Amino acid sequence: MNGYVQDVIMLLGDSLTQGASDAGGFAQKLSYAYNRKLDVVNRGLSGYNTKWAIPVFTQCLARRTGTHADGLFPKVQLLTLWFGANDACLEHSPQHVPLADFAENLDTLVRAVRAPGSAHYAPWTRVVLLTPPPVNTRQRGADLAARDPPRACDRDFEVTRQYAQAVREVGARHRLPVVDVWTMLWEGCGKEEAKLDKYLSDGLHTNAEAHALIYDGLMKVIAERWPEFSPERLPMVFPPWDQVITNPSLEKRVLFKEASLRD
Amino acid sequence: MNGYVQDVIMLLGDSLTQGASDAGGFAQKLSYAYNRKLDVVNRGLSGYNTKWAIPVFTQCLARRTGTHADGLFPKVQLLTLWFGANDACLEHSPQHVPLADFAENLDTLVRAVRAPGSAHYAPWTRVVLLTPPPVNTRQRGADLAARDPPRACDRDFEVTRQYAQAVREVGARHRLPVVDVWTMLWEGCGKEEAKLDKYLSDGLHTNAEAHALIYDGLMKVIAERWPEFSPERLPMVFPPWDQVITNPSLEKRVLFKEASLRD
Numbered sequence: 001m002n003g004y005v006q007d008v009i010m011l012l013g014d015s016l017t018q019g020a021s022d023a024g025g026f027a028q029k030l031s032y033a034y035n036r037k038l039d040v041v042n043r044g045l046s047g048y049n050t051k052w053a054i055p056v057f058t059q060c061l062a063r064r065t066g067t068h069a070d071g072l073f074p075k076v077q078l079l080t081l082w083f084g085a086n087d088a089c090l091e092h093s094p095q096h097v098p099l100a101d102f103a104e105n106l107d108t109l110v111r112a113v114r115a116p117g118s119a120h121y122a123p124w125t126r127v128v129l130l131t132p133p134p135v136n137t138r139q140r141g142a143d144l145a146a147r148d149p150p151r152a153c154d155r156d157f158e159v160t161r162q163y164a165q166a167v168r169e170v171g172a173r174h175r176l177p178v179v180d181v182w183t184m185l186w187e188g189c190g191k192e193e194a195k196l197d198k199y200l201s202d203g204l205h206t207n208a209e210a211h212a213l214i215y216d217g218l219m220k221v222i223a224e225r226w227p228e229f230s231p232e233r234l235p236m237v238f239p240p241w242d243q244v245i246t247n248p249s250l251e252k253r254v255l256f257k258e259a260s261l262r263d
Numbered sequence: 264m265n266g267y268v269q270d271v272i273m274l275l276g277d278s279l280t281q282g283a284s285d286a287g288g289f290a291q292k293l294s295y296a297y298n299r300k301l302d303v304v305n306r307g308l309s310g311y312n313t314k315w316a317i318p319v320f321t322q323c324l325a326r327r328t329g330t331h332a333d334g335l336f337p338k339v340q341l342l343t344l345w346f347g348a349n350d351a352c353l354e355h356s357p358q359h360v361p362l363a364d365f366a367e368n369l370d371t372l373v374r375a376v377r378a379p380g381s382a383h384y385a386p387w388t389r390v391v392l393l394t395p396p397p398v399n400t401r402q403r404g405a406d407l408a409a410r411d412p413p414r415a416c417d418r419d420f421e422v423t424r425q426y427a428q429a430v431r432e433v434g435a436r437h438r439l440p441v442v443d444v445w446t447m448l449w450e451g452c453g454k455e456e457a458k459l460d461k462y463l464s465d466g467l468h469t470n471a472e473a474h475a476l477i478y479d480g481l482m483k484v485i486a487e488r489w490p491e492f493s494p495e496r497l498p499m500v501f502p503p504w505d506q507v508i509t510n511p512s513l514e515k516r517v518l519f520k521e522a523s524l525r526d
């Protein structure tokens with residue numbers, strides 16, 4: 001059975017997060033950067049909106065018992081919440097979540113770990129919100145029109161922009177850092193919808209170039225807000241091999257485990 | 264706290280495994296392929312040999328208690344053991360482990376999960392061994408000679424070949440599948456040491472091209488030996504979104520969780 005060795009970074013979101021385990025995705029980059037320090041847990045669920053994510057999220061978290069059993073579970077040291085791309089589907093879509101409900105759902109996800117009364121309250125969890133990327137409706141529309149049977153475009157540039165704004169507002173209300181993917185990609189393509197194909201493979205999903213920006217944005221948040229949490233500042237759980245050879249006691253007894261993250 | 268949602272694939276090894284979280288590495292590819300099905304836990308420790316890995320491994324596994332507490336820990340459904348590259352260091356190196364000790368240590372790692380008397384016995388764990396890659400001593404020697412101060416080459420082609428053979432023998436003894444990295448890379452470069460730079464970045468560490476072969480080799484083992492464990496055969500833990508919308512009861516109550524992997 002997999003024992004508790006490292007705390008975790010949990011990534012909760014939709015297909016944009018799920019796909020972030022691909023080469024060059026921000027989940028992959030985090031895994032590499034935090035190797036031997038934190039495990040990266042991808043809880044991205046393609047197609048999901050915030051309404052469906054709430055019951056999933058509560059299952060992904062261990063409930064606090066207030067007993068020593070709590071110590072059996074890795075702490076979520078960093079949590080990214082990246083939603084909006086599906087909630088912003090137009091009203092005819094079953095994925096659509098009204099804007100006000102989206103903001104409330106996102107608020108519920110945040111309070112799951114930040115409200116002291118929550119069964120999942122985790123004061124140590126660093127929460128970062130991400131805004132949905134802007135939609136390239138030409139690309140997305142062409143993609144859906146080419147399907148069998150053809151489908152009408154299910155997103156709208158302006159609507160998704162409003163959902164991105166809602167994320168910023170939830171962030172401001174909770175004083176949480178926001179990686180503003182919407183603005184980064186919009187500005188990065190010169191504010192021309194047709195040029196969003198620089199970052200979006202199909203008008204909706206972020207490619208490796210976008211993920212590089214997203215990862216850098218997240219690293220910037222960490223460096224500014226929680227510098228002690230930067231990958232280069234965290235100790236390895238098991239010591240580097242050159243420490244093992246210069247410290248025979250490490251070699252003889254069961255190897256030292258850095259406990260600082262647990263406390 | 265991170266709750267038990269998915270079982271895991273654990274990768275135990277040295278820097279070759281640690282580096283497999285990089286883009287194109289076999290850890291990254293597994294994470295992507297098993298998204299929403301299994302978490303990939305990279306327990307690669309740069310520089311480590313089997314002697315140092317044994318105490319680490321026992322800490323990475325939860326001890327069996329025979330009580331319901333065992334159900335709190337994710338099962339290790341697949342375990343890769345990839346050692347030999349450091350054990351095969353020449354005798355003057357502190358990383359050197361004699362060949363017979365290497366085989367015995369690898370045997371100890373296997374028995375940790377497969378011996379019924381072990382505190383970590385896990386009859387469900389699929390164990391796969393990997394052989395160390397062949398060494399390009401020209402590349403490795405040039406790399407070490409260029410350091411300050413210059414160092415003599417610490418590996419030998421023929422010695423590492425013997426350690427690869429020892430892995431095959433441990434695999435045969437336990438009837439475990441072996442992904443024979445040594446042979447794949449050796450044959451892939453036309454059996455010319457100088458041409459190993461096709462797969463090795465510095466004479467020792469595998470590049471993305473090698474990792475593609477390693478991943479394919481692992482997938483072949485899974486398809487042949489445990490076809491039910493192929494990524495496309497395993498159910499998602501949380502249902503696909505189009506199942507959520509066609510089954511209103513899924514949406515209303517806490518979402519269904521696929522329990523088959525737990526039983």
